[in-house]
Amino acid sequence: MSKVAITGGSGFIGSHVVDKLVEAGHEVTVLDYRVRPHRGDVAFADVDVVNFSSILNATKDCEYIFHLAAVSNVNYAFQQPVYTVELNTLGTVNVLEAARHNGVKRVFLASTVWVYSGCRDDNVHEDSPFYMPGAGHVYTSSKIASEFLCHDYWQLYKQPFTILRYGIPYGPRMREELVIPIFLRKALNGDPISITGDGSQFRNFVYVEDLAEAHLLAMSEQAKNQTYNLEGSCRITIRDIAETVRYLLGNGVQIQYQPARSGDYAGKQVSAGKAKRELGWEPKIDFKEGMYRTLIWYAESHKLQIPTRPGGLLPGKGKERRIRGRVVGGGKTNGADRRVARDEKAGNGQALGGVHAGVRVSERL
Numbered sequence: 001m002s003k004v005a006i007t008g009g010s011g012f013i014g015s016h017v018v019d020k021l022v023e024a025g026h027e028v029t030v031l032d033y034r035v036r037p038h039r040g041d042v043a044f045a046d047v048d049v050v051n052f053s054s055i056l057n058a059t060k061d062c063e064y065i066f067h068l069a070a071v072s073n074v075n076y077a078f079q080q081p082v083y084t085v086e087l088n089t090l091g092t093v094n095v096l097e098a099a100r101h102n103g104v105k106r107v108f109l110a111s112t113v114w115v116y117s118g119c120r121d122d123n124v125h126e127d128s129p130f131y132m133p134g135a136g137h138v139y140t141s142s143k144i145a146s147e148f149l150c151h152d153y154w155q156l157y158k159q160p161f162t163i164l165r166y167g168i169p170y171g172p173r174m175r176e177e178l179v180i181p182i183f184l185r186k187a188l189n190g191d192p193i194s195i196t197g198d199g200s201q202f203r204n205f206v207y208v209e210d211l212a213e214a215h216l217l218a219m220s221e222q223a224k225n226q227t228y229n230l231e232g233s234c235r236i237t238i239r240d241i242a243e244t245v246r247y248l249l250g251n252g253v254q255i256q257y258q259p260a261r262s263g264d265y266a267g268k269q270v271s272a273g274k275a276k277r278e279l280g281w282e283p284k285i286d287f288k289e290g291m292y293r294t295l296i297w298y299a300e301s302h303k304l305q306i307p308t309r310p311g312g313l314l315p316g317k318g319k320e321r322r323i324r325g326r327v328v329g330g331g332k333t334n335g336a337d338r339r340v341a342r343d344e345k346a347g348n349g350q351a352l353g354g355v356h357a358g359v360r361v362s363e364r365l
């Protein structure tokens with residue numbers, strides 16, 4: 001058991017990392033700015049990571065710091081570039097400096113696969129060189145700069161680090177304005193889901209609990225001063241998301257296609273092979289199961305009824321459902337459950353990850 005501090009531990013990803021750390025028996029302190037943690041059994045310090053003395057005081061006794069506090073919304077970063085650099089980059093150097101002063105064993109930095117935006121290769125891995133004119137976004141540059149600072153702090157001061165480059169996470173507590181909650185909201189309200197273009201834009205979504213699990217594995221000695229891509233294992237297109245919502249909620253979910261917009265950019269094939277080889281990490285939750293859990297969370301947190309539709313998921317009295325042989329709610333099996341079980345048996349669990357033409361990825365996924 002170790003004393004662990006986590007900045008941004010009240011946020012979407014941080015809250016799941018907190019859950020995993022607590023489950024593993026660590027003594028956790030959430031460092032967040034005015035936002036309390038989602039659970040009451042962890043310590044909390046109201047810390048602004050931009051303020052060095054507050055982070056220095058809050059990390060006095062801790063052995064590990066997971067640093068997740070940042071401007072994470074790229075649209076906000078676009079509108080507020082100065083604040084983004086201040087929070088993301090100055091925040092990181094403050095955390096590293098506090099770690100150095102307090103003798104912290106390791107700082108874990110939340111980075112992103114967006115750092116590959118400027119790479120010239122389409123197939124990228126942790127050692128792919130950055131192409132400096134190509135970062136293309138203040139958010140990306142703020143994370144690249146943060147990564148450089150981690151290396152500097154090791155080379156200059158022997159402050160150990162681990163960099164985790166997240167893929168695109170989804171799951172309970174995710175932000176409302178992203179495509180998955182938008183589609184769920186529309187479908188639950190009986191509105192059509194609209195897709196721009198042919199819906200072939202993709203991301204390798206990673207279920208947030210899988211992502212959180214990697215943080216525990218990254219505490220190993222082997223991960224010291226290393227960088228890992230934590231990318232989802234298969235391509236999920238916009239069309240797949242809409243079809244999965246229909247799969248869960250029934251044929252009544254309408255999907256409409258709108259003309260394509262300009263501005264989408266080419267994505268990269270990001271390898272998560274190093275995390276598998278060295279940490280034994282790979283995503284376990286397939287997209288249907290992850291979407292099922294996200295749907296239940298979304299409906300519960302918004303007090304929305306899951307509608308009874310032909311072929312869809314029937315809410316029943318309890319919320320138990322059996323997916324991949326595991327009970328995730330309470331109640332009898334129904335059409336959707338039986339289809340999930342049938343697809344699992346037929347080995348179609350990865351069907352949503354089939355190959356889709358083109359590597360166009362929407363920035364606004």
Ligand SMILES: NC(=O)c1ccc[n+]([C@@H]2O[C@H](COP(=O)([O-])OP(=O)(O)OC[C@H]3O[C@@H](n4cnc5c(N)ncnc54)[C@H](O)[C@@H]3O)[C@@H](O)[C@H]2O)c1
Binds near residue numbers: 048069073087112168
């Ligand atoms: N969500 C994604 O798609 C994604 C993808 C790749 C990387 N990341 C990175 O993962 C990390 C977590 O992202 P998230 O989606 O959970 O974001 P989030 O916005 O849900 O959480 C960020 C947390 O940081 C806290 N915070 C903001 N300003 C602070 C300050 N000055 N001092 C202390 N805490 C402060 C917020 O209150 C919030 O709890 C970020 O570093 C983000 O850049 C996110």
